Amino acid sequence: KVLKMAAINHNSISELHPKLLYLFQKVIGIIIGKTDIKGFPDRKIITLFERSFSFTDSPDFFINVSAWGSDGYINRLCSSFSIGDVVIIENPLVTTKDLEKEERFCPTTPSPYRLMLAEAHSQMCLCVDVDTSDSLLPLIHMPVKDSRDFYPLGDIVANGKSLDGSFINILAAVKAIGEMKLFRKSDGCQGQRMEVKLFDELVSSFPLIWWVSYFVFYLLVINFDSFRNGMTAAVNSKTIITVNPGKRVTASFHQSITSITAVYTVGQLKEKSQESPETSHGITYSFISKLDLDSCVSKVIRTRWYAHSGRTGWVTHCNNFFSSITGFDLMMNLTDHTGTLHACTLRSPVAEAMLGCTTEQFTHLTDNERTAMKWKFLLERCKTYVKVQLLFTFRLKDSVQTHIINVCGNFCFRSSLPPGQRVGCGQWSWPAHWLTRAR
Amino acid sequence: FVEQKSVPKKAPFDNSLRILTAVIDGMKHWSQFKDKVMCFFEIFATLDSAVTIGRHGAKNFLLRDGKEVVQCLFYEHEQELPRLIRGQVYRCVGNYDRVRDVLVCMSIRAAKPSEVRNAQEAIKACDTHMRKLVRLLHEA
Known part of the structure; x- marks a missing residue:
């Protein structure tokens, strides 16, 4: 692979240096992010447009590239290349990063430089060498940040206002994509706003505001703009989205399921939470001794309302506060x-997977059907993945808060969920030794 | 002057509900501590009678494991008693009433082979745990 790359005779991105300015430089990499087109009508007589994208050729290095030029050039460039394309850039201008500007509008890169594409001097074209392309393609699934440097959604909620306005990394799965809504930007251009619902093992639904310009609404370029009350994430040009991040990362996302291997009794879980204030994870093979599926629907399905503060500029553009x-x-x-772990929280999407129906379907069930559903689970033994933490140290009785991360059981029911949503729940075989384990 | 010794902090006794897997004999034995240790029982036993209708519409039947037999009651409040076949092994979770010597069943269904296989281990673990607990109760 190395030989082949060398044969094409190009530099690696990390080798680029401003002092090599007068030498012919060529880099090959994959586009991992794109930002909005910006117009600068008042700077020059001719309107110049800038288009930035992020570009990488190795797992731990990437650089921002800005293209400057006329409307036509930029639009041509914009329509010919998209995220995931392997491209060759010839003769870019290597300049030292203007930290203030870069950090504000573009993803933060490990490189001290940025590349400029000038209409007259530089060239960018698709790489047609299949071997080179294939070797670079996996990079699209590699996050540009340390795979441990992210906030679980639950931590964002827990941090609340203290995270307001910060840029952070999120690792979550997409649950639903909302409708595109039109709005007018402050410069008069049309913009579109979309809400994406994210989830992870502890938070069932977390809104991410996806704010896209009219021109580039198809792009996967978003930014975590601010967190209002730790409850929504918003979008701007600093973000890079890694779709289906590689094993290394998803491993940490699924950490709660796959890395939880220790089996505990309820008593041991309670002890564990008393011993240390830290949250602990574990598996318990226990009976569901209470499940209020047949109380009124408002106690089973809840709608939470989040208020947008309207502090950030674009929020004021939408009526939806x-x-x-x-x-x-x-x-x-x-x-x-x-013993018993009381009031363990079971939320979406784990609840959907366990019950085998969506909230929508659930609301259409009759009382009898809901009671019947309850008895499919009640007093059955389940393999439950839990997260426990001590809530109040001053209370003597049951101060343990338990979140259900996953429930597996030999429940016999037909799931009405589409196959894609039938995650989490599964059959389990009961390890005969679990109860007698000495500890 | 009595020197105060620091008493090691004793974990408060957890008297939350327990569900013990047991044989019928074991269930009858452990239920004598019910006033201190609230518990339901999970038993695996064979239906050894026809299902009849008793007082207040409760369904009556006998469950047997080995030589031990227990009279069972099932109230059809929320769910109907499923069709039970005499001679088959059932898994039953209920509350044993010592005074009347009946097991008030809350959940009963055919036992799965894997459960029956694992039941012995579960029973052993529950017995060990309860013996420890009872010792603790006597010390206190």
């Missing part, structure tokens, strides 16, 4: 021979 998320919000008790 509130957004809501609806999901299951159930309490259940888990019991085994050592």
Whole structure:
């Protein structure tokens, strides 16, 4: 691979240096992000447009590239290349990063430089060498940030206002994509706004505001703009989205499921939470001893309303100052021979997977059907992945807060969920030794 | 003057509900501590009678494991009693009433082979745990 790359005779991005300015330089890399087109009508007599994108050729290095030129040139460039394309850039201008400007509008790169594409001097074209392309393609699934440097959605909610306005990394799965809504930007251009619902193992639905310009609404360039009350994430030009990040990362996302291997009794989980204030994860094979599926729907499905503060400019453009998320919000008790964990929270999407129906479908069930559904689970033994933490140290009784991360059981029911959503729940075989394990 | 010794902090006794997997004999034995240790029982046993209708519409039947037999009651409040076949092994979770010597069943269904296989381990673990607990109760 190395030989082939060398044969094409190009530099690696990390080798680029402003002092090599007069030498012919050529880099090959993959586009991992794109920003909006910016027009600068008052600077020159001719309107100049800038178009930036991020570009990488190795797992731990990437650089921002700005293209400057006329409307036509930039639009041509913009329509010919998209994220995931392997491109060759010839003769770019290597300049030292203007930290203030770069950091404000473009993704923060590890490189001290940025590349400029000038209409007259530089060239950018698709790489047609299949081997080179293939070797670079996996980079699209590699996050540009340290794979551990992210906030679980639950941590964002927990941090609340203290995270307001900060730029952070999120690792989450997409649950739903909302409708595109039109609005007019301050410069008079049309813009579009879209809400994407994210989820991870603890937060069932977390709104991410996807704010896209009229021209480039198809782009995957977003930015985590600010967090209002730790409850929404918004979009601007600093973000790079890595779709289906590689094993290394998803491993940490699924950490709560796959890395949880320790089996505990309810009593041991309670002890564990008393011993240390840190949250602990574990598996328990216990009975569901309470599940209020047949109480009124408002106790089973909850809608939470989040207010946008309107502090950030673009929010003022939309009339919608509130957004809501609806999901299951159930309490259940888990019991085994050592005791009961009370009021464990079971929320979407785990609840959907366990119950085998969506909130929408659930609301259409009759009372009898809901009671029947309850008895499919009640007093059955389940393999439950839980996160426990001590809530109030001053209370003597049951100060343990338990979140259900996943439930597996031998429930016999037909799931009405589409196959894609039937995640999480599964059959389990009961390890006969779990109860007698010495600890 | 009595020197105060620092008493090691004793974990408060957890008297939350327990569900014990047991044989019928074990269930009857452990239920004597019910006033201190609230518990339901999970038993695996064979239906050894026809299902009849008793007082207040409760369904009555007998469950047996080995030589031990327990009279069972099932109230059809929320769900109907499923069709039970005499001679088959059932998994039953209920509350044992010591005074009346009946097991008030809350959940009953055919036992799965894997559950029956694992039941012995579960029973052993529950017995060990309860023995420890009872010792603790006597010390206190």
